[in-house]
Amino acid sequence: MKLFRVSEEQMKNQCYLIYDQQSGILVDPAWDYELINNFLLDHQIELKGILLTHSHRDHINLAPVFAAAYDVPVYMSAIEIEQYNFSCSNLVAVRHLEELVIGNFHINPVITPGHTAGSTCYQIGAHCFTGDTIFIEGVGTCKAEDAGALFDSVQFFKRYFPKKMLIWPGHSFGYTPGRDLDFLMTNNLYFQIDDKTLFADFRMRKNRPSAHAFH
Numbered sequence: 001m002k003l004f005r006v007s008e009e010q011m012k013n014q015c016y017l018i019y020d021q022q023s024g025i026l027v028d029p030a031w032d033y034e035l036i037n038n039f040l041l042d043h044q045i046e047l048k049g050i051l052l053t054h055s056h057r058d059h060i061n062l063a064p065v066f067a068a069a070y071d072v073p074v075y076m077s078a079i080e081i082e083q084y085n086f087s088c089s090n091l092v093a094v095r096h097l098e099e100l101v102i103g104n105f106h107i108n109p110v111i112t113p114g115h116t117a118g119s120t121c122y123q124i125g126a127h128c129f130t131g132d133t134i135f136i137e138g139v140g141t142c143k144a145e146d147a148g149a150l151f152d153s154v155q156f157f158k159r160y161f162p163k164k165m166l167i168w169p170g171h172s173f174g175y176t177p178g179r180d181l182d183f184l185m186t187n188n189l190y191f192q193i194d195d196k197t198l199f200a201d202f203r204m205r206k207n208r209p210s211a212h213a214f215h
Contacts, residue, residue, distance in 0.1 A: 001127060002039060003168070003177065006031040011058045014170055014177060018124055019045050023103040027051045027122065027129045028170055030061035037069075048103040052076040053131025054116045055086045059170060064088050075100065077111050080118025094120065112157065114150025115140035121157070128161060129168045136167060136175040136183070139190045139203065147200035154190055154199075157181075 002017040008031045015036065016027040024045040029036055040047060047070040050063050055076065067074050067090045076086060078093035094100060096111040108123040112133045119140075121130045132140035133153060142150045163182040175187075184191050193199045 001168075004029075004032065004036055004039075006035065008058070008061075012171065013058050014168070014172060016129055016168055017045070018105065018127070019043070020104055022046055023048050023105075025049050025051060025102055025105055025107075025124075026066060027168075028053055028059040028131060029063060029066055030058055033062050033065055036062070036066075047072050048105070050074045051107070051122050051129065052080075053121065053129065053133070053170065054119045055080050055084045056116070056132065059131060060086070060088070073102075075109075077109065077118035077120045079111065079113070080116060080120070083117040110157075110160065112153035114142050114146050114153045117146075119153075123161070123165070126164065127166050127168060131170045133157075134167065134184070134188075135169040135171060135173060136177060136179050136188065137173045138188060142203065144200070144204050147203050148196055150203065151193075151196045151199040155194075158185070158191060 004015040006013050006015055013030050015029050018025045022045055024047055049072050050066055052060055052063055063074050067088060073090045073092045074088045075092050075094050078095055080086060081093055094109045100107040105124060110121045112119050112121050115132045119131060119133045121128050121133055139150060161181055165181045166178050168177050
């Protein structure tokens with residue numbers, strides 16, 4: 001697994017390449033085509049597909065470019081596509097817990113609404129790519145009316161995945177990515193709140209210094 005730290009003005013993203021036996025899949029490619037493409041070329045990795053966690057620009061920025069350059073499918077949840085009218089060449093709709101097989105990779109899409117209606121985490125083996133749903137330090141932004149859905153997604157995440165699952169979010173706000181779920185259970189405040197109203201009130205509290213303040 002290769003992590004790319006890329007940026008555009010104030011936006012700083014973490015994009016990922018999962019590869020094995022010269023075949024690879026990109027997760028949320030954005031901002032720096034040359035950096036990502038040069039890694040593919042230098043390591044002779046054949047791109048097989050692109051996974052998109054949600055439709056925000058900083059996560060889909062280069063998906064159409066790579067899709068056209070490599071003629072590969074782009075995967076996004078059917079809910080996200082419909083709710084936000086997302087379009088892209090070679091677009092394939094995915095659904096909750098319906099396994100994808102791309103080359104040698106078996107991928108489990110887990111729909112986790114809250115940040116957006118169709119936000120999706122992708123499990124590949126012992127790794128989970130969470131986009132903006134779950135960070136090591138907290139959870140993604142949401143509208144007040146969606147905080148309950150985000151709570152439900154976190155609760156499902158806690159129940160569904162093994163404690164040693166490694167978490168790879170779309171952004172970092174202090175901790176390095178790649179911590180396991182057990183670490184989040186101890187260090188991520190949102191994983192410790194079991195009441196939906198309390199979760200929603202805390203996520204939407206007015207006195208936080210920014211939308212990404214988690215403590």
